[in-house]
Amino acid sequence: MTATHISSRVSDRVMLAHGGGGELTSELIEAHFLPRINNPALAPLADGAIVPIGSDQSVVFTTDSYVVTPLEFPGGDIGRLAVCGTVNDLAVMGAEPLGLSLGVIMEEGLSLDVLDRVVASIARAAREARVPIVTGDTKVIERRGNEGLFLNTAGIGRLRPGLRLGTERVESGDVILFSGRIADHGLTIMSVRAGIAFDSDLRSDAAPLADLISALSASGADVKFMRDPTRGGVAGVLADMCLRSGYSIEINEAAIPISPTARHAAEMLGLDPLTVANEGKLVCVVRREDAAKAIKAMQDHPLGREAAIVGRVTDAEPPLVELRTRAGGRRIVQRPYGEELPRIC
Amino acid sequence: MCLAVPARILECQDDDALVDMQGNRLRVCRVLTPEAGPGAWVLVHAGFCIATIDESEALTTWDYLKQSYGPELAETLEPQLGTADSS
Amino acid sequence: MTPRLQDIAEGLGDSAVRLGRTVRFMEVCGTHTVSFYRNGLRALVPDNIRLISGPGCPVCVTAQRHIDAAIELARGPRVLIATYGDMLRVPGRSGSLESSRADGADIRVVTSALTAVDIAAECPERTVVFLAVGFETTAPATAAAVITAERRGLENFAVLMCHKRVVPAMRALLDAGETRLDGFLCPGHVSTIIGAEAYRPIVEVYCKPCVVAGFEPAQMLEGLARLVRQASREEARLENVYQAVVSDAGNAVAQRLMCQVFVKADAPWRALGEISASGLELAPAYRRFDAIERFGIALGEDDDNPACRCGEVIQGLVEPGECPLFANGCTPLSPVGPCMVSSEGTCAAWYKYNGQSAGRAAVRIGGGS
Structure with a gap:
């Protein structure tokens, strides 16, 4: 047996799949970042860090970069994503967004018309999310044959009083809620990708969730944990929750909101909608007794009209995420491996 | 091995067909099913129509896909299927 | 569960009990x-109804030598690879190919062979090599793409032929003896x-029941129920529960298109070795579109790991845990x-679920889920 049979690494270079938000992304972070950079604030690897300032106050701090191709797509563009994504990372940590930074990296040759449209979209999304862009930076790099624009936004927010969030609070009997139909964003992006393009009624769901979360927390429901299921989809979030809480999760396929158009697009591309990205959805864990209250609060909000109770937390061993299928069977739901690609098989 | 999805042909031009899969419209090649014209139901695999199928079979598959939807959304599908039936 | 599916599932449960022995069916x-x-x-x-997963998808059985050839082609200065x-x-x-893309190769994902032809038209300074994989479902699309490239005079289009034929593989599994x-x-x-008639030799020569089925739950369970019925009567018949879509004679x-563009050829299968007449090559009239010939690539031998027991796993002879490479280099x-390789392959599923079946608790048939 030669060494070529056993390689501990898939490649000695970074691959696109390392950016897919799945197993490979975790591996990259665990093997190349955490051994050198680690501390108590970073260690939970949450959507943002909680930084105490003084005895009874904390801020939440987060950052995210945006490299979507193409820059503009039905329902949004890279600018809207950059605002919503960072606002949502703050919001699901239980913070009220206070301000965002905006880092802009442009390639030589980027159309100023495109830039203007993206900046206008950033401004609109920031107004919608009621958060100001308070600092920024621009850089230009030589042309590299990409779409020509990358964005980074960092955000700070004030931790809302009264919300206590964390997988350590999750326990058997809690219920799992989705705020609306899944997979629209990722499938929309697929529909406009070169080599794959099809025409679709789908639109990206990119939206800032802070207001929906305010409504949810004002309802008085005991919300124990929240995530916005972006890369890796709801499967990634649920698998992560299961791993961190040590509890099993059972979800019911029949209850998962998804549009017929998204379902068919996923079928056509050979993708599992559970692993497809969303940019304006919330997965949350709520105490069972408060489920009705939480659902009502979400459904009364424009971004949560199709909110549904999709499953529950159980103490089944070993901890797994299981889907009860429409056909009456069960299957295990896992975090995807990396970038999910359209298949023919 | 082979993912294939039922679709309905909206229009044809030479070897090309524009097909609809419940709100997703895709240009596919119809050389393997020259008999299929506008309104026909076909099975689409890797950008090609590979078989013509009868409407009830296509609707059975669509119905199966529909069953994977959330309850309220399934209802919104009914009128669309009705349109497909009558056109 | 729909009432129809429940009926089928209950029927399957009852006939399995009556059967009283364990049977193995391969999907x-x-x-x-x-x-x-x-x-x-x-x-x-x-x-007592064991499902054995077959060789998986036609992509997963692509021999190492073909992947190596694709990677070698991708390293070429003016080559672009188009692939599913x-x-x-x-x-x-x-x-x-994923790691060679990270090394700088230009590899584009397409969802139709004709998109690869379009790319060739848009990039006249490059040769576009389309990786032609798939069973007979996908092969006609490759044939159509080659004819289209010829008609459009696109001499910068080529294909790497890796297509596989399904019935020869089934015969080879049965010929392997035990x-x-x-x-x-x-x-x-x-x-x-x-x-459907393509499976006739499996039924008549090998006396193994064959049931053609679609992919919805009711179709698949119905297909299994028919197999169980045949097993209980010790019959070997060809049945087709997918008649609305599958005819006896096929498309x-x-x-015709495949006959025009391809000829049958022996082909290497990952872990299964060379299988007679299980592949397709370009016919002489279209040979100039063959990437291997055009670039003078020498197809090497497969360096298949001799310890790999996929061949036996596929036949249901050993369980993944009995393979020395399982979780130990593989x-x-x-x-x-x-x-x-296949994300739903037998070993991948075993690995992911620690040897558990794909669902934790078997739901009792008709248990009102």
Whole structure:
């Protein structure tokens, strides 16, 4: 047996799949970042860090970069994503967004018309999310044959009083809620990708969730944990929750909101909608007794009209995420491996 | 091995067909099913129509896909299927 | 569960009890495997009906030498590789197309062979090599793409032929001698092209029941129920529960197109070795579109790891845990054989679920889920 049979690494270079938000992304972070950079604030690897300032106050701090191709797509563009994504990372940590930074990296040759449209979209999304862009930076790099624009936004927010969030609070009997139909964003992006393009009624769901979360927390429901299921989809979030809480999760396929158009697009591309990205959805864990209250609060909000109770937390061993299928069977739901690609098989 | 999805042909031009899969419209090649014209139901695999199928079979598959939807959304599908039936 | 599905599941449960012995059926098709998994149907199948996953998808069985050839082609200065997304992670001798893309190769994912032809038209200074993979379901699309490229005068289009034929593989599994298979669930979509009658030799020569089925839960459980019925009567018949889509003779236009552009050839299968007449090559009239010939690539031998026992796993002779490489050099992130390459392959599923079945608790048939 030669060494070529056993390689501990898939490649000695970074691959696109390392950016897919799945197993490979975790591996990259665990093997190349955490051994050198680690501390108590970073260690939970949450959507943002909680930084105490003084005895009874904390801020939440987060950052995210945006490299979507193409820059503009039905329902949004890279600018809207950059605002919503960072606002949502703050919001699901239980913070009220206070301000965002905006880092802009442009390639030589980027159309100023495109830039203007993206900046206008950033401004609109920031107004919608009621958060100001308070600092920024621009850089230009030589042309590299990409779409020509990358964005980074960092955000700070004030931790809302009264919300206590964390997988350590999750326990058997809690219920799992989705705020609306899944997979629209990722499938929309697929529909406009070169080599794959099809025409679709789908639109990206990119939206800032802070207001929906305010409504949810004002309802008085005991919300124990929240995530916005972006890369890796709801499967990634649920698998992560299961791993961190040590509890099993059972979800019911029949209850998962998804549009017929998204379902068919996923079928056509050979993708599992559970692993497809969303940019304006919330997965949350709520105490069972408060489920009705939480659902009502979400459904009364424009971004949560199709909110549904999709499953529950159980103490089944070993901890797994299981889907009860429409056909009456069960299957295990896992975090995807990396970038999910359209298949023919 | 082979993912294939039922679709309905909206229009044809030479070897090309524009097909609809419940709100997703895709240009596919119809050389393997020259008999299929506008309104026909076909099975689409890797950008090609590979078989013509009868409407009830296509609707059975669509119905199966529909069953994977959330309850309220399934209802919104009914009128669309009705349109497909009558056109 | 719909009432119809419940009826079928209950019928399957009853006949399995009456059968009173364990039977093994192979689902030949990776899409059946995935559909069983995605719908959680294994939990609905009685314990004495064992489902053996076949060689997986036609992509997973692509031989190492073909992946190596694709990687070598991709390194060429003016070559662009167009491929279905499935191929990116299939490992060659060292690395995959995914890792060679990270090394700088230009590799584009397409969802139709004709998109590869369009890319050739847009990039006249490059040669576009289309990786022609798939069973007979997909092969006609390659044939159409070659003819289209010829008609459009695109001499910068070439194909790397890796197509596989499904029936020769089934015969090879049975010819391998010891087998414990009691029948085959035959794939609906490939059958639209080759026709249900293509499985006649399996039934008549090998006396193994064959049932052609579609991919919805009711179709697959119905297919299994028919196999169980045949087993209980000790029959070997060809049945087709997918008649609305699959005819006896298949798609004549597609078959003619394949005859025009391809000839049958022996082909290497990952972990299974060379199988007679199980592949397709370009016919002499279209030979100039062959990437191997055009670039003078020498197809090497497969450096298949001799310790890999995928061949026996596929036949249901050993369980993944009995393979010395399992979880010990062969993992989903770094797979060796097709059973690990395929995300729903037997070994990949074992690895992910620690040897558990795909669902934790078997739901009792008719248990009112």
